[in-house]
Amino acid sequence: MNASENGSHVSFLEHKGKYKGILSWLLTTDHKKIALLYLYSIMIFFFVGVILGLLMRIELFKPGETIMDAQTYNGMFTIHGIIMIFIIVIPALPAIFGNFFLPIMIGAKDVAFPKLNLFSWYLFIIGAIFGVLSQFIGEGSPDTGWTFYVPYSAESSTNVIYALVAAFILGFSSILTGLNFIVTMHRMRAPGMGWFRMPLFPWSLYATGWIQVLATPIVGITLLMVIAERVLKIGFFDPALGGDPVLFQHLFWIYSHPAVYIMILPGMGIVTEIFPTFSQKPVFGYTAILFSSLAIAFVGYFVWGHHMFTAGISYGSRWFFSFLTFIVAVPSAIKVFNWISTMYGGSIDLKPPLLYAIFFIFLFMIGGFTGLTLGSVATDVQAHDTAFVVAHFHYIIFGGMGFAFFAGLHYWFPKIFGKMYNNTLAYAGSIVIFIGFNLLYFPQFIIGLQGMPRRYFDYLPQFQTGHQLSTIGGFILFIGLIIMVYNLVYHAKKGAPAPSNPWKGVTLEWQIPSPPSHENFEEIPQIKNHPYFFGESTGNK
Amino acid sequence: MKNEGSHISSYTSHAVVLIALLALTAISVAATEWHFGAFTVGVALLIASIKVATVIINFMHVKHESLFIKAMVSGVFVLFAAVIVITFIDYYLR
Numbered sequence: 091m092n093a094s095e096n097g098s099h100v101s102f103l104e105h106k107g108k109y110k111g112i113l114s115w116l117l118t119t120d121h122k123k124i125a126l127l128y129l130y131s132i133m134i135f136f137f138v139g140v141i142l143g144l145l146m147r148i149e150l151f152k153p154g155e156t157i158m159d160a161q162t163y164n165g166m167f168t169i170h171g172i173i174m175i176f177i178i179v180i181p182a183l184p185a186i187f188g189n190f191f192l193p194i195m196i197g198a199k200d201v202a203f204p205k206l207n208l209f210s211w212y213l214f215i216i217g218a219i220f221g222v223l224s225q226f227i228g229e230g231s232p233d234t235g236w237t238f239y240v241p242y243s244a245e246s247s248t249n250v251i252y253a254l255v256a257a258f259i260l261g262f263s264s265i266l267t268g269l270n271f272i273v274t275m276h277r278m279r280a281p282g283m284g285w286f287r288m289p290l291f292p293w294s295l296y297a298t299g300w301i302q303v304l305a306t307p308i309v310g311i312t313l314l315m316v317i318a319e320r321v322l323k324i325g326f327f328d329p330a331l332g333g334d335p336v337l338f339q340h341l342f343w344i345y346s347h348p349a350v351y352i353m354i355l356p357g358m359g360i361v362t363e364i365f366p367t368f369s370q371k372p373v374f375g376y377t378a379i380l381f382s383s384l385a386i387a388f389v390g391y392f393v394w395g396h397h398m399f400t401a402g403i404s405y406g407s408r409w410f411f412s413f414l415t416f417i418v419a420v421p422s423a424i425k426v427f428n429w430i431s432t433m434y435g436g437s438i439d440l441k442p443p444l445l446y447a448i449f450f451i452f453l454f455m456i457g458g459f460t461g462l463t464l465g466s467v468a469t470d471v472q473a474h475d476t477a478f479v480v481a482h483f484h485y486i487i488f489g490g491m492g493f494a495f496f497a498g499l500h501y502w503f504p505k506i507f508g509k510m511y512n513n514t515l516a517y518a519g520s521i522v523i524f525i526g527f528n529l530l531y532f533p534q535f536i537i538g539l540q541g542m543p544r545r546y547f548d549y550l551p552q553f554q555t556g557h558q559l560s561t562i563g564g565f566i567l568f569i570g571l572i573i574m575v576y577n578l579v580y581h582a583k584k585g586a587p588a589p590s591n592p593w594k595g596v597t598l599e600w601q602i603p604s605p606p607s608h609e610n611f612e613e614i615p616q617i618k619n620h621p622y623f624f625g626e627s628t629g630n631k
Numbered sequence: 632m633k634n635e636g637s638h639i640s641s642y643t644s645h646a647v648v649l650i651a652l653l654a655l656t657a658i659s660v661a662a663t664e665w666h667f668g669a670f671t672v673g674v675a676l677l678i679a680s681i682k683v684a685t686v687i688i689n690f691m692h693v694k695h696e697s698l699f700i701k702a703m704v705s706g707v708f709v710l711f712a713a714v715i716v717i718t719f720i721d722y723y724l725r
Binding site for chain 2: 308341392403404410
């Protein structure tokens with residue numbers, strides 16, 4: 091019987107610390123409460139981004155001006171991109187699930203630098219507020235797209251500086267979180283937990299942390315250079331000032347392509363935890379998954395040029411980046427093979443987290459294969475800057491990271507809140523989201539190949555059917571999200587109490603009460619087995 | 632773990648590093664008077680890299696760390712160097 095079951099357990103939510111009320115949250119250094127601060131704030135911004143997306147879909151329901159003019163549409167897709175990329179998908183998985191579960195999964199009481207962890211959240215909030223404010227104040231919402239390409243971003247009369255400052259501050263938050271996690275994993279693993287006994291979600295955070303620390307400063311400096319160009323007229327990128335716009339694209343994508351792996355690697359880590367638990371067998375190819383995470387992080391540094399095939403880079407650079415883009419597909423394919431092999435022969439229990447994880451594989455594969463289309467120079471020239479690209483990256487980012495986020499939310503919800511959600515509503519939400527998602531984005535592959543440009547608020551009549559299907563899909567997706575959020579929010583308060591280990595998981599977070607106590611463990615655990623040890627009968631040591 | 636704990640550096644070593652950094656700053660300013668052609672950026676980056684390495688090794692105490700940590704820090708330098716070299720190769724090939 092654990093402490094929770096005999097009634098003596100005090101969870102981190104009930105823990106009486108130095109401060110009371112709202113201050114107990116705003117001044118907390120508990121990694122779990124900071125994770126929840128991130129969860130709540132990210133969910134609010136997520137719905138702001140979703141609403142902006144829906145407004146764009148309404149505008150595109152028929153050709154011509156429907157509910158907004160072209161300039162407003164430009165602002166919409168820019169802020170939608172900034173919110174979704176810099177405020178949601180880059181920080182969400184490490185900041186929420188990494189903060190909550192990394193220390194627990196490695197047998198630690200907190201992260202290495204708890205105060206720095208809280209400071210990262212404050213930086214995140216300040217950056218996020220700057221991002222949203224840029225939409226509403228000053229000279230009008232920025233209209234450059236989230237990529238801030240110069241020379242336009244150096245010349246646009248809109249609030250570009252606010253958006254640049256927002257991305258810069260958010261980048262600092264990301265760097266500090268990554269640094270905190272790297273040090274935590276180096277210094278605070280439980281006795282007996284060698285590197286090769288560490289679960290694979292922390293491993294994915296380790297690979298992500300290095301990208302956050304090494305790649306983010308480059309974009310930070312680049313954004314400052316754009317501000318310097320706008321304010322001081324120093325010619326870094328603007329040809330009119332003697333600069334080179336292709337240099338901006340190099341520097342921007344040196345960060346922003348690895349940033350895709352900041353988004354997706356923790357998602358891969360989450361589903362890697364889910365497949366063994368709901369198959370009740372050890373993960374297939376632990377070492378292969380581990381090294382494929384590191385390989386993705388490493389090779390991912392050298393593929394940025396595939397965003398620039400049509401930007402005027404050299405012929406040699408084009409084949410170099412195209413070749414490496416195909417290489418980086420290999421470790422991703424290794425992971426997919428291992429996830430499916432983990433399920434093979436297992437005792438599969440298709441609970442909502444596993445269903446989301448399977449949807450993740452399906453959608454990520456579509457995103458991945460269409461990525462190869464864009465990684466090939468010849469086909470990229472055809473599809474560049476079309477709706478095909480929009481569909482591709484939404485399949486990777488929303489279909490990949492987003493569905494992994496939902497999978498993780500349903501997997502760890504009982505541990506975080508100590509309550510169970512309604513399974514029927516969870517299945518309904520996941521299926522509606524899946525249908526809506528595909529109806530929203532798949533038509534964009536087709537109209538993109540037919541020539542529909544991205545970022546246009548108007549279009550030719552032949553694209554109308556595709557756009558209308560897409561808009562209907564957007565609303566179905568929104569309904570699915572409402573079902574999911576209602577289920578989770580309602581049952582976080584009113585749900586049935588969750589046992590310590592509702593899914594029969596074997597990693598450390600399932601060996602402590604739900605929700606965990608303030609310091610996670612009464613005694614630091616001694617690690618004696620492989621993290622996915624389901625007993626002798628599985629043949630795993 | 633080996634190499635843990637604090638390391639107190641002498642004032643002399645701090646002064647030597649400070650002088651080295653000031654000298655390298657003077658060199659980087661002086662270098663702008665010379666025309667290195669295609670290698671202008673390379674020279675500036677080389678001087679800046681020596682300054683960064685001096686700070687990391689001495690002020691950030693990497694010289695007291697284990698071989699593993701030293702290898703990781705070196706790896707970061709190699710990674711950045713590779714990224715910069717690839718970018719500028721594109722310029723030369725255009």
